[in-house]
Amino acid sequence: MKLTLAQKILWVAAALALVAFAALVWTGGLRTSSSEESAQQAFRPEFRLEDAAGRPVTSEDFRGRYRLVFFGFTNCPDVCPTTLSEVAQVMDGLGSQADRVQPLFLSVDPERDAGAELAEFTSAFHPSILGLAGSPEATQAAAESFKIFFAREDDATAPDGYSMAHASALYLIGPDGDWLRQYEYGMPATDILADLQNRLEGSLP
Amino acid sequence: MKLPVAAVLAFALSAGLVHAEPVRQGDLEIDAAWARASIGTSRPGAAYFTVRNLGDEADRLTGLSSPVSAMPMLHETTVSEGVSRMAHVEAAEIPAGGELTLESGGMHVMLMELTTPLKEGATFPLTLTFESGGEITVEVPVFGPGATGPAE
Numbered sequence A: 001m002k003l004t005l006a007q008k009i010l011w012v013a014a015a016l017a018l019v020a021f022a023a024l025v026w027t028g029g030l031r032t033s034s035s036e037e038s039a040q041q042a043f044r045p046e047f048r049l050e051d052a053a054g055r056p057v058t059s060e061d062f063r064g065r066y067r068l069v070f071f072g073f074t075n076c077p078d079v080c081p082t083t084l085s086e087v088a089q090v091m092d093g094l095g096s097q098a099d100r101v102q103p104l105f106l107s108v109d110p111e112r113d114a115g116a117e118l119a120e121f122t123s124a125f126h127p128s129i130l131g132l133a134g135s136p137e138a139t140q141a142a143a144e145s146f147k148i149f150f151a152r153e154d155d156a157t158a159p160d161g162y163s164m165a166h167a168s169a170l171y172l173i174g175p176d177g178d179w180l181r182q183y184e185y186g187m188p189a190t191d192i193l194a195d196l197q198n199r200l201e202g203s204l205p
Numbered sequence B: 001m002k003l004p005v006a007a008v009l010a011f012a013l014s015a016g017l018v019h020a021e022p023v024r025q026g027d028l029e030i031d032a033a034w035a036r037a038s039i040g041t042s043r044p045g046a047a048y049f050t051v052r053n054l055g056d057e058a059d060r061l062t063g064l065s066s067p068v069s070a071m072p073m074l075h076e077t078t079v080s081e082g083v084s085r086m087a088h089v090e091a092a093e094i095p096a097g098g099e100l101t102l103e104s105g106g107m108h109v110m111l112m113e114l115t116t117p118l119k120e121g122a123t124f125p126l127t128l129t130f131e132s133g134g135e136i137t138v139e140v141p142v143f144g145p146g147a148t149g150p151a152e
């Protein structure tokens, strides 16, 4: 069979389209399975830090409850208040079920965030938010356990000459300690609340 | 009957109902100024506003000053690959006929070395310096620590 040039071009185009379609299905499939929380490798983030009174607090202390975790620092007047006020809205929205969720603020800047000022910071947003800080090693260990990034960045135009870059999503840990999902920075509080309510009603893990 | 203006104003401020009136000077108009209450004075505060340029030429915001902060600076928060960081911005342009918006999670005035806590319901003066437009002072209302915009 002899093909004209136009026919060849058409065949090539069809082959390319098939490849593109297959790639789309494949990557689309990948995306679906990676966002499917159950398909993710289950892991249990852990931490060993201290509350504002200096008492040790570990992830185990909240067994049986969902944990809504945010990493931040109190010298952060822009992003951190935005997220913590969302957490406050979520906690208010949960109403009578609020005691089944423990919001936790883990400091990535323990040098400046220890003691009463940490509690003063978190309680300015919602009384239920528990602020925790620890040694640099304990902080690093907690971040690694949650698989999140943070780094101290020297900056002459920041208080004390440095600022903290940090992962700014909210992380949800289930009652048995398993990582369930993250809520991206900027996700509306109403969406986070709806997701949590689904879980509390048992229609999601 | 004379209204107890001060009392009404104090109530309105405490309820966060007062919006700063837009301040117009030359071709520039400053609107929707607000600040977030601070945690004492050892933690920085943040303030926001919108600048409208009603003229035919671009202008630049180059400086800030306020009696409440010994070190006010223009900062920008960026979130990339889920990681947020703040960086200093030397100057910000307001295009001709356009506007510059400072907002939660974006560009903000970082009020460092506070001389007084920013208390919800209070106001403070903030002076903006523009390359061509000169100095403009606005009175900034302080909203709650969890406020995220001028409408709260």
Ligand SMILES: [Cu+2]
Pocket (backbone or CB within 6 Å): A077, A078, B075, B076, B086, B108, B109, B110
């Ligand atoms: Cu800043």
